[in-house]
Amino acid sequence: MLRCPCEPDRAGPAHAQGRRYVLAFPLMKVGVVHNPRSHANMGRSADSWAPDDVMLVRPASLEALTVDLTAFAARGVELLVIDGGDGTIRDVLSLLPNTFGDAPPLIAILPSGKTNVLAVDLGIPSDRSLQDVLIAARSPRAVIKHRAPLEVAWDDGRSPLRGFVFGLGAFVRGTTMSRTVNRMGAFHGLSVALTVAGAAVGVLLGGARDHWRAGVPLSLAIDEQPETDQPRFLLMATTLKRLPLGLKPFGPPREGLKFLDVDAPPRRLLPALALLLGGGDASWLPRFGYRRGDARSVRVVTGESFVVDGEVYDSSGGMTVELGAPLRFLAS
Numbered sequence: 001m002l003r004c005p006c007e008p009d010r011a012g013p014a015h016a017q018g019r020r021y022v023l024a025f026p027l028m029k030v031g032v033v034h035n036p037r038s039h040a041n042m043g044r045s046a047d048s049w050a051p052d053d054v055m056l057v058r059p060a061s062l063e064a065l066t067v068d069l070t071a072f073a074a075r076g077v078e079l080l081v082i083d084g085g086d087g088t089i090r091d092v093l094s095l096l097p098n099t100f101g102d103a104p105p106l107i108a109i110l111p112s113g114k115t116n117v118l119a120v121d122l123g124i125p126s127d128r129s130l131q132d133v134l135i136a137a138r139s140p141r142a143v144i145k146h147r148a149p150l151e152v153a154w155d156d157g158r159s160p161l162r163g164f165v166f167g168l169g170a171f172v173r174g175t176t177m178s179r180t181v182n183r184m185g186a187f188h189g190l191s192v193a194l195t196v197a198g199a200a201v202g203v204l205l206g207g208a209r210d211h212w213r214a215g216v217p218l219s220l221a222i223d224e225q226p227e228t229d230q231p232r233f234l235l236m237a238t239t240l241k242r243l244p245l246g247l248k249p250f251g252p253p254r255e256g257l258k259f260l261d262v263d264a265p266p267r268r269l270l271p272a273l274a275l276l277l278g279g280g281d282a283s284w285l286p287r288f289g290y291r292r293g294d295a296r297s298v299r300v301v302t303g304e305s306f307v308v309d310g311e312v313y314d315s316s317g318g319m320t321v322e323l324g325a326p327l328r329f330l331a332s
Helices: 062-074 086-099 117-122 130-137 170-183 188-205 269-277
Strands: 006-008 020-023 030-034 055-057 079-084 106-111 143-147 150-154 161-163 165-169 219-222 232-238 257-263 290-295 297-302 306-308 311-313 317-323 327-330
Touching: 030 062, 030 130, 055 062, 062 086, 079 086, 079 130, 086 117, 086 161, 106 117, 106 130, 117 143, 130 327, 150 165, 165 170, 165 297, 170 232, 170 306, 170 311, 219 257, 232 297, 257 297, 257 317, 269 290
Parallel strands: 030 055, 030 079, 079 106, 106 327
Antiparallel strands: 006 020, 020 143, 143 327, 150 161, 150 317, 165 232, 165 306, 219 297, 232 257, 257 290, 297 317, 306 311
16 A cells, blocks of 8 residues: 655645645556546547556446456555546445445546536646656655545445535436537536526526426435425535536535525526525525535435436435545645
8 A cells, every 4th residue: 555644735734624735755556447438538549548557447337347446456556547527436436435445545537528527626637648647646746635525325225426516406407408518519617507508598488387497396404404395496515615617506615515405496596596606695595495505414305316426316215415535636
């Protein structure tokens, strides 16, 4: 395993989340999970840029990914490079506890997906290459940032999901819409902008019984607060500090698990949308059914689908969204 200490820079103590660190010594063993189906990887082979001393895998299924990560752990991989989009990152992080146990490796991201929200949060450029990662990892001034994923645990005992953005209601419909936007050739920040704009127009033009405005039925409990049972237009949660295009629906950037909860049908949506997306606040927002804040856990019971990092999942009833253990990411 990696024996080199991480020295905190002026940002704060080494145990705090979201701080910056300098890596004292170079990493030796590197494993790369390459997703050839990711947007930026279509039509190119990883063999052309992966050095011989780097362990490279191209898992075609979650089962194959589990086998590959287990092999990485057995061979002492210290730097795990994920070459894919948000979905690939979600799949890898969800399997880390069962493959690497309590000692996950340092993680580097090659943002080759369509939106790459984690890369935006970490400040990683979209054109980052494996060579850039290897040079940064072996630099005495390599910068490491800690980020804690959110963890979605089902009541039925399925293996938890670990990602960075959870959503229900309009967020699921917006995710489906974004795939149409992607097929039109819009990606990254433009994809987000067109999806938000399209969703807003759809809601504003629809009547009170429109499927967007009607929301989805669910029961919700934030921490120890009493459970509420009513339709929601939107429910979102994230552990990220920054989102694409500078959007701030959860308020000012900060650590921890944040949520946004909107009643259905949404009232005064246009002024609320302008405030929320810009990170603004107003005393009337809670009165009209717009609530956001910080949480230790978000308890949801619903039969509706939900999204984690771009993938739509069928709900079996109850689930709990909590803050997961922090992971180390090589930022630069």
